[in-house]
Amino acid sequence: MIRSIGREGKGAPDPFRGGSRKDQDIAMEIREALLLGALLHDIGKLYRRAFSGRIDGLPPFEGEGDPVHLRFTHRFIQSLVPERFRGCLPFALRHARPSDRLEAIVHLADRACGGVVVDDRVEGGWLRSMLAPPSEGGEGFVIPPRVRTGRKDFFPMTVVGRQAYGVLWQGLCRDLEGPAKEEAFGRYFDALVTLLEKYTATIPASVPEGGVDSLPLFDHLRSTAACADAFYRYAMEQGWTEGIVGEPLDDVVEAWWREPALSLLLVRVECDPGFSFPETDAHDARAFQKIASRHLCLDLLRESVATQVEGRLGLTRAARIWTAGEEFAWIVPNLSGIPDRIVELAGCLGRGFLRSWQGRIGFALGRGAASLEGLSRGVPRLYAQARRDLERNRLRIFAEALHGPEELHFPLGGGEEMEFSIELDRDRSGVFLRFEGDRSASGGGDFASLSLGARDGISWRSGGGEVSGAAGRLLLNTTKSERHMGIPTTFLFRPYAVPDRSPAQLAELAGVHLRGRTPVSHHLPRFALLRLEIEGVAEICAETPGTIAHRSALLGEIASFFPSLVSHVQRICLLPVAGEGYGVWVIGPWREVLDEACRIHDRWERFCGRGDLVLKGGGGIFAPETSLGAAAAVVAKRTEESARGLCFAEGEVSWENLERVIALGDRLADAVCRLGYRRLPRNFLAELNELWHRKSHPKTLPRFLHAVVRSTPDAAISRLLLEELPAFFDDALIPLLVTYTTLSTGRLRPVPAEIRREPRGRRRTE
Known part of the structure; x- marks a missing residue:
């Protein structure tokens, strides 16, 4: 064609x-x-x-x-x-x-x-x-x-x-x-x-x-x-x-090959440090203070600028070769109309944004026009530098998101607290962890600070070795295969959070008008923290034939399992579990954390099949306005709560048993994925947590089913959920699901009057 x-x-x-x-x-x-x-x-x-x-x-x-x-x-x-x-x-x-x-x-x-x-x-x-x-x-x-x-x-x-x-x-x-x-x-x-x-x-x-x-x-x-x-x-x-x-x-x-046909377009969106977005009225001001941070609005504004640049210049998403902090970069052709359009675009953006925003949008076209020959020399090095910048920005996990009002603290024990910063060095040597008493203006200020107990320190195990300590400069050695595969041993989550508001609503509150593609990646719900651990490692090693080297290789595989599977999930942070076990703490938007936990559990059985992947307690839901320090208290309880499950609920921490919910979530996640959806329905687990212990009551089941359908606006998902649910009920409830329930436009029809219900949970039909 x-x-x-x-x-x-x-x-x-x-x-x-x-x-x-x-x-x-x-x-x-x-x-x-x-x-x-x-x-x-x-x-x-x-x-x-x-x-x-x-x-x-x-x-x-x-x-x-x-x-x-x-x-x-x-x-x-x-x-x-x-x-x-x-x-x-x-x-x-x-x-x-x-x-x-x-x-x-x-x-x-x-x-x-x-x-x-x-x-x-x-x-x-x-x-x-x-x-x-x-x-x-x-x-x-x-x-x-x-x-x-x-x-x-x-x-x-x-x-x-x-x-x-x-x-x-x-x-x-x-x-x-x-x-x-x-x-x-x-x-x-x-x-x-x-x-x-x-x-x-x-x-x-x-x-x-x-x-x-x-x-x-x-x-x-x-x-x-x-x-x-x-x-x-x-x-x-x-x-x-x-x-x-x-x-x-x-x-x-x-x-x-020889003609200078290509250029590099750099666009940088900066904001004055002391600027705060204007408040339109009292109601919007309160809502804005609760649901969005200044940095989230800046990200929305930058994405809006990038979208308009691509729209005005006829670029595609593929032409954007990287995004590092405040800077965007595109490979653009040296067309006759490009410079004029850039000047026109800069003027339009300046007039449109600077009414409600104090900052600067800088355009740099070229850094010298490049032929394809010159590009072949420069792109790998440009990309290497861009990737280092990107990783460094990711490692500054809280520096951009939580400059002023709040910082996330993880006290790992008693004793004197000190500042902890992370620095990435990819010159074939590894990742450096640096503990500092004070952040200097030259180096430490560029990084996030975590509050750590000087006595316990932090530890990490991988196939390449083990590091731990409370002070000094530590080198995290990764295996050669891990480095080649790009397996990260870094934090990947930037924890600003937003409750259930769309990016368009947030942008409207911030005075930013989004055109074209909506940056849905910035719509992050509340946080959750979950512990994933592999049990039975000692038994696995005892049953593994061969030499110590073979067993060490097996332990390396187990230790690298988590980062290799979760590395592709942005917005999720991995923390190593202190102690004898092999596992991680997963911090992120709660729906994505549970969804990823279900996928990890399924992949663990197919990937290795040795040992038991256990979802342990030690987590919860916490909103940004209630201080992210709540995560520290949750982590501190990890030992006493390790044998108990975590059930997710809206806005609060619940310590009910999660075994059935996880089993149901596994099946529902697979079912939802088959329809092309990547997340479980909103509020579904909260309703399930509330109604599960009364599921056999005759008055509860219709309410439970109605809650399921109400939480899934898509009729196809609603039907599929009702097909999956009977496996988790008593046999006596299956006829009720099949006979008494029909779906119409995503809602339950009233139960027919001729259906008689008997007390004490027994029901039959005539």
Whole structure:
């Protein structure tokens, strides 16, 4: 389909230059398919690592080329990509052997963003001969070793690694089934980007070599898409898209490679330190004080700025290569209208935002225009620096969110308290934990402070060793495989919280008008804290045959299980459990914590199956306005409450038994996921906690069922919940569920008058 579009759309103009509606639609379809292909062109590597034993059983499809992972990519994508976009498959899968200019764009963008550095001593005709079609005497596109910065095909191929890749692959396929049925490309594209980030953020795209840091696979995919997007738009303006199929590539590719066609756009949104958002009236002021913090509103404002930049400049979400603190960055083409539009956009943003906000929006275009050759030298290093900044911002877990009014304290014991800060150092040495008595203006002020007991300190166990202590500079050693897989040993949660208000409502209170995509990621409900621990580790080691080394490897697998599975979940913080057990404290939005706990429990049985994954007490719900220090008291009770379960309730801590709720939550989470929803219904567990002990009472069951339906506005989920619930009731209640209950527009119909109820929980029908 794309090939026919290419023939019809010769000379398709850039949207900035006008043109007919038909030409613009054709150009957008080509561009969208190009982006989709660039995003998907390496996903087959994940499948190959998960199911490496099946490689020989799959013959290559016609024209596939030698790379084996392309076979898996083809079979995976073909069943998931909507029909009208399957034309992107050829140049997504065969980018190593480009036969037309669309394929060449993906090929060059992949090489540029993968760390290919052209040696000036290479013969001038090398690029031309490398990219020429094989029929014209090309060299088969073999990049000389001196041009590569690292092996891009490196993955840790242990048994545990394959199992981990299998878990990631199955989750990716399951989550993609719903969005893949959507014909609206925009919705599908956003969902695809989110899912790829979730499942590929911990997989390396290359091994550090020659001073260039390793990139996660998702960063590589996203930067490739950004480069391909900008490059295609530049080619459109230059008229290089005419005859886009079937012509020799020599001169055009040479021009693409050498000409300064790309720039880096940096946008920084800053706020004056002493500024507070204006209060419209007393009612809104009280609501605003309770439901939103200043930093949340700043994040909403920054996201709004980024959305407007993308909308005005015709950029896509894939073109945004990173977001670090107050700064956004895009790869943009050097089109004739871009600078004027940036000036116009800056003026509009200044007039619109500065009425109710004191700060500064800075635009920096370029830092020097770059050719694709220059980009290939710079992107890996830019990304390495950006990733360090991102991780450092994540490690400043509370610095941005809780500067003034509150800070989160975790007293781990008695004695004198001292400041604790975290600093990330990725120069092949590890993560440094630094304890300080006072935060200095130069270094310590950049980091969050945690209140720690000097006597107990903090400890962490991993496959690479163990560290603990109360003072000094500590080095957390991670295993080599953990470093290659990108397994984080850091805090990932920035705990500002908002009760049930939409981002649009918060933005309206803050005087910010959101246009286009709504940043739903900032809608964080109340916190929860839950303890996940693996029991029976000693028994596992006793039953494990082999040497001490084998047992140590097993303990390493168990210790790294939690961070490897929870690392993809943003907004969730992991704290190591002190003591003899292997486990973590999970802090985050309570619905996501429970949802993730259910998924971890299910994956534990499939992933390892050894030992018992126990959800223990020691957690609760606490709102930001009641001081986040409540979490400290919860952690302090972890020993005395470890044998008791935690039941989630709205706005308060409940210490009822959670065994049945977790069992039900497991099944409900799976059922909800099958419908494409990622969270359990709101208030469902609160109602269940209140009504569970009276579920057999004849007057309680209708109320219970009504609460279930009321908490699930989607009729399909309501029906599915009622199908799942009977397994958790007595046999006598199943006929009641089937006979007395029908659903209409998400509500329960009145119970028919002819149904007689007898006292003491016995009921029958005539």
